[in-house]
Amino acid sequence: MYFSGTENTYTFVDIMSNGLSSDVVSTEVQIKEQAKVLFFVRGNMTATCQEIADFAGVKRTLVNYYFRSRENLLRVAYQEIVCDMKRALDEVYISDVSFEDKVERLIGCTMEFRLKYPFFEIFNISEISNKMQNKASIMQPVPSPRLACFIREIEQEMARGTIQPSNPHNFLLNLMSLISYPITLKPLYAEVYGMTDEEYDEVLKERKALIKKILFKKL
Amino acid sequence: MYFSGTENTYTFVDIMSNGLSSDVVSTEVQIKEQAKVLFFVRGNMTATCQEIADFAGVKRTLVNYYFRSRENLLRVAYQEIVCDMKRALDEVYISDVSFEDKVERLIGCTMEFRLKYPFFEIFNISEISNKMQNKASIMQPVPSPRLACFIREIEQEMARGTIQPSNPHNFLLNLMSLISYPITLKPLYAEVYGMTDEEYDEVLKERKALIKKILFKKL
Amino acid sequence: MYFSGTENTYTFVDIMSNGLSSDVVSTEVQIKEQAKVLFFVRGNMTATCQEIADFAGVKRTLVNYYFRSRENLLRVAYQEIVCDMKRALDEVYISDVSFEDKVERLIGCTMEFRLKYPFFEIFNISEISNKMQNKASIMQPVPSPRLACFIREIEQEMARGTIQPSNPHNFLLNLMSLISYPITLKPLYAEVYGMTDEEYDEVLKERKALIKKILFKKL
Amino acid sequence: MYFSGTENTYTFVDIMSNGLSSDVVSTEVQIKEQAKVLFFVRGNMTATCQEIADFAGVKRTLVNYYFRSRENLLRVAYQEIVCDMKRALDEVYISDVSFEDKVERLIGCTMEFRLKYPFFEIFNISEISNKMQNKASIMQPVPSPRLACFIREIEQEMARGTIQPSNPHNFLLNLMSLISYPITLKPLYAEVYGMTDEEYDEVLKERKALIKKILFKKL
DNA sequence: TATGAATGAGTGTTCATTCAT
DNA sequence: GATGAATGAACACTCATTCAT
Numbered sequence: 078m079y080f081s082g083t084e085n086t087y088t089f090v091d092i093m094s095n096g097l098s099s100d101v102v103s104t105e106v107q108i109k110e111q112a113k114v115l116f117f118v119r120g121n122m123t124a125t126c127q128e129i130a131d132f133a134g135v136k137r138t139l140v141n142y143y144f145r146s147r148e149n150l151l152r153v154a155y156q157e158i159v160c161d162m163k164r165a166l167d168e169v170y171i172s173d174v175s176f177e178d179k180v181e182r183l184i185g186c187t188m189e190f191r192l193k194y195p196f197f198e199i200f201n202i203s204e205i206s207n208k209m210q211n212k213a214s215i216m217q218p219v220p221s222p223r224l225a226c227f228i229r230e231i232e233q234e235m236a237r238g239t240i241q242p243s244n245p246h247n248f249l250l251n252l253m254s255l256i257s258y259p260i261t262l263k264p265l266y267a268e269v270y271g272m273t274d275e276e277y278d279e280v281l282k283e284r285k286a287l288i289k290k291i292l293f294k295k296l
Numbered sequence: 297m298y299f300s301g302t303e304n305t306y307t308f309v310d311i312m313s314n315g316l317s318s319d320v321v322s323t324e325v326q327i328k329e330q331a332k333v334l335f336f337v338r339g340n341m342t343a344t345c346q347e348i349a350d351f352a353g354v355k356r357t358l359v360n361y362y363f364r365s366r367e368n369l370l371r372v373a374y375q376e377i378v379c380d381m382k383r384a385l386d387e388v389y390i391s392d393v394s395f396e397d398k399v400e401r402l403i404g405c406t407m408e409f410r411l412k413y414p415f416f417e418i419f420n421i422s423e424i425s426n427k428m429q430n431k432a433s434i435m436q437p438v439p440s441p442r443l444a445c446f447i448r449e450i451e452q453e454m455a456r457g458t459i460q461p462s463n464p465h466n467f468l469l470n471l472m473s474l475i476s477y478p479i480t481l482k483p484l485y486a487e488v489y490g491m492t493d494e495e496y497d498e499v500l501k502e503r504k505a506l507i508k509k510i511l512f513k514k515l
Numbered sequence: 516m517y518f519s520g521t522e523n524t525y526t527f528v529d530i531m532s533n534g535l536s537s538d539v540v541s542t543e544v545q546i547k548e549q550a551k552v553l554f555f556v557r558g559n560m561t562a563t564c565q566e567i568a569d570f571a572g573v574k575r576t577l578v579n580y581y582f583r584s585r586e587n588l589l590r591v592a593y594q595e596i597v598c599d600m601k602r603a604l605d606e607v608y609i610s611d612v613s614f615e616d617k618v619e620r621l622i623g624c625t626m627e628f629r630l631k632y633p634f635f636e637i638f639n640i641s642e643i644s645n646k647m648q649n650k651a652s653i654m655q656p657v658p659s660p661r662l663a664c665f666i667r668e669i670e671q672e673m674a675r676g677t678i679q680p681s682n683p684h685n686f687l688l689n690l691m692s693l694i695s696y697p698i699t700l701k702p703l704y705a706e707v708y709g710m711t712d713e714e715y716d717e718v719l720k721e722r723k724a725l726i727k728k729i730l731f732k733k734l
Numbered sequence: 735m736y737f738s739g740t741e742n743t744y745t746f747v748d749i750m751s752n753g754l755s756s757d758v759v760s761t762e763v764q765i766k767e768q769a770k771v772l773f774f775v776r777g778n779m780t781a782t783c784q785e786i787a788d789f790a791g792v793k794r795t796l797v798n799y800y801f802r803s804r805e806n807l808l809r810v811a812y813q814e815i816v817c818d819m820k821r822a823l824d825e826v827y828i829s830d831v832s833f834e835d836k837v838e839r840l841i842g843c844t845m846e847f848r849l850k851y852p853f854f855e856i857f858n859i860s861e862i863s864n865k866m867q868n869k870a871s872i873m874q875p876v877p878s879p880r881l882a883c884f885i886r887e888i889e890q891e892m893a894r895g896t897i898q899p900s901n902p903h904n905f906l907l908n909l910m911s912l913i914s915y916p917i918t919l920k921p922l923y924a925e926v927y928g929m930t931d932e933e934y935d936e937v938l939k940e941r942k943a944l945i946k947k948i949l950f951k952k953l
Numbered sequence: 954t955a956t957g958a959a960t961g962a963g964t965g966t967t968c969a970t971t972c973a974t
Numbered sequence: 975g976a977t978g979a980a981t982g983a984a985c986a987c988t989c990a991t992t993c994a995t
Contacts, residue, residue: 120425205483206339220490254477264424271439558863643921644777658928688916696911702862709877
């Protein structure tokens with residue numbers, strides 16, 4: 078697909094190739110997927126076009142050929158992950174299960190994403206700093222209606238006394254903090270605590286059950 | 297004085313000017329302190345020499361004059377903050393108070409740092425990504441002997457049953473997560489939750505007590 | 516048919532399609548004619564292959580397919596217009612009418628061309644600059660034998676006293692100047708004089724008669 | 735002078751060096767003056783930064799160093815010439831001499847500019863075409879109040895019968911056409927008429943008196 | 954102690970052109 | 975007859991850094 082001033086972010090090839098189990102991926106998809114890895118798995122947020130191309134095993138100019146600009150590639154990659162995440166989370170929010178099960182699913186779902194793209198959250202923060210400095214920003218966090226519903230559920234649980242009463246957002250912040258932070262900063266704390274990768278992973282494994290306990294016991 | 301941070305992190309001028317109440321700070325200190333703000337308070341991690349100089353109110357070339365390179369300035373600024381933090385934390389670790397008081401002081405001390413330099417942790421993570429890619433990295437986390445002692449204290453408390461038993465590092469991770477994460481991602485969650493800055497700060501205020509409760513109640 | 520303008524300027528298809536009243540024009544002719552409009556009517560002399568293709572409503576690569584290179588397309592388009600013009604002018608020069616009638620026809624014929632391709636002359640000038648810098652140039656003005664005859668006629672008329680005596684080339688230059696310049700620079704002077712397009716066209720309309728008067732009155 | 739986001743077009747050095755008869759010109763002035771020559775004397779309107787730098791005998795990056803962008807250099811060069819021209823023309827418009835003398839001065843003044851910068855007018859037209867295509871444009875022709883006064887003078891002269899009555903703008907257009915066109919297209923017509931440069935210049939010399947005659951004789 | 958001038962490596966991007974199909 | 979993919983040369987521009995003063 079060649080760009081001649083079109084403005085839509087997703088390309089035809091793009092959409093078509095989603096879900097294909099074929100081993101042969103188009104160059105376009107190849108670049109995009111490898112860019113996701115480079116940006117959000119390896120955390121090389123300032124990767125140059127050359128680095129992106131090298132990493133995807135293609136010529137530098139193909140990045141521009143398929144995505145018009147480095148920034149647009151970043152946006153496409155970012156938004157695709159955001160959409161995947163939103164979809165998964167919303168599915169949990171509206172699922173017809175008990176509050177406790179919902180939280181459990183939420184933990185699982187969030188952990189999975191954090192482990193898949195450990196630097197994704199960092200990107201959000203970098204973007205936030207850009208926004209705060211009135212620079213161009215890709216990220217547009219929008220309050221989700223599903224989330225609003227879930228917050229009301231939290232309030233009800235607090236009223237029922239199954240979870241520690243406080244501002245319901247604090248319940249969510251605790252949830253997110255306890256999951257994300259130790260994953261994101263794994264390389265830092267592994268060193269500070271003098272652990273190997275495997276040892277740290279052991280610690281992380283314990284956490285899933287621990288987090289549930291923390292969130293649900295009335296303090 | 298020429299070239300700070302070549303071998304030692306602190307320069308002569310630097311040490312001399314620390315703690316001085318004089319309004320006249322040397323150009324060198326001026327640049328360094330403003331760089332800290334730009335990097336770790338505002339989160340402009342990719343600030344150019346021009347931006348740094350503008351922000352410090354000095355000519356661009358003075359950045360190179362005093363710090364030889366942009367990267368070295370970053371290293372000096374970073375390591376100074378790290379040292380301040382380590383000193384403060386070690387002080388807590390070895391202080392002669394009850395475990396509970398120690399934790400309380402730890403919470404206070406960590407919160408203070410996070411609020412002072414909200415983007416400091418982000419920088420750590422970016423550095424981690426550099427390390428992982430075998431690029432030059434400034435960050436060199438070293439296991440602290442004081443911390444090792446404190447971890448043993450945690451184990452004892454777990455044995456005594458005052459806190460939830462698990463890997464003692466998980467106690468620390470919980471502590472750090474619950475403090476840092478909501479502060480670092482404030483701009484993101486303020487938008488996601490549809491809150492103003494002030495409303496979010498209200499939520500944050502509740503947390504100090506909440507965190508203590510979470511850490512200490514046996515679950 | 517492949518590659519127009521390699522040796523001859525006109526291609527087979529080209530010649531065949533000239534004067535055909537058929538609505539179906541070959542892609543090749545389509546590209547060439549639209550390029551003429553883009554270059555010499557709209558003045559987009561730096562139009563890219565993409566722009567040319569978009570304007571002609573064809574795929575980008577067809578420009579190269581039919582004309583080998585963008586420059587060759589330009590040459591073909593240019594030379595076709597030049598030939599049309601030369602043919603028309605030569606017809607006037609050799610026509611069997613009075614000098615005054617010839618001049619009148621010349622004015623009409625030149626005006627028509629200038630109004631049809633207002634940016635044609637600009638292109639000539641740009642080409643001149645290329646030539647002066649020893650760069651590749653498309654334009655190859657050749658002295659016309661018909662024109663030489665007409666210049667002798669001018670000299671005779673000057674001798675007869677019907678027109679102001681001077682170097683006969685000045686008569687031609689006056690003729691061309693008075694016609695071309697105000698048309699070519701219409702957009703500039705419309706703004707400088709604070710006129711609408713329509714008002715300027717009114718002024719232009721007056722000129723045809725005015726020019727004849729200027730050229731013929733003995734001063 | 736180094737650009738760090740300043741927005742004014744003229745630099746200090748720039749203003750200071752005007753009128754200096756010193757042989758030592760600053761690199762900045764050197765670049766600007768040579769750019770004027772390249773753009774408006776040689777007509778290389780699409781000169782790249784490399785060409786500009788080569789022509790000025792400096793390194794390529796100095797163009798950006800002193801003028802931030804190629805476009806800005808072009809704007810500075812353009813506007814400087816425009817200002818010089820406007821000043822000279824306005825001086826003629828308001829000078830306290832007879833109408834005939836004014837026209838004579840106008841002819842001299844315009845000829846001088848055309849001969850100095852033969853491609854300046856072409857640049858205007860290219861700019862116009864950019865404007866018409868809604869591209870970025872440097873040129874901003876503004877109706878001059880002095881010109882408006884002069885147009886009223888023309889009307890008076892027409893009423894008095896000293897010049898051929900018609901729309902007064904046609905008097906101006908004739909004036910400009912007869913001067914500019916033969917100069918601008920000199921290289922074209924020299925070839926078409928089979929003349930050497932010197933022969934064409936001879937023809938041009940005749941024109942000054944000729945133009946005055948044409949403009950003033952009642953037809 | 955400080956600075957203006959200069960430089961070179963690198964960065965994103967554009968675009969005409971080629972080529973296999 | 976036509977096209978999508980790919981490519982390389984060129985482009986304007988940025989920026990940390992050096993150096994003479």
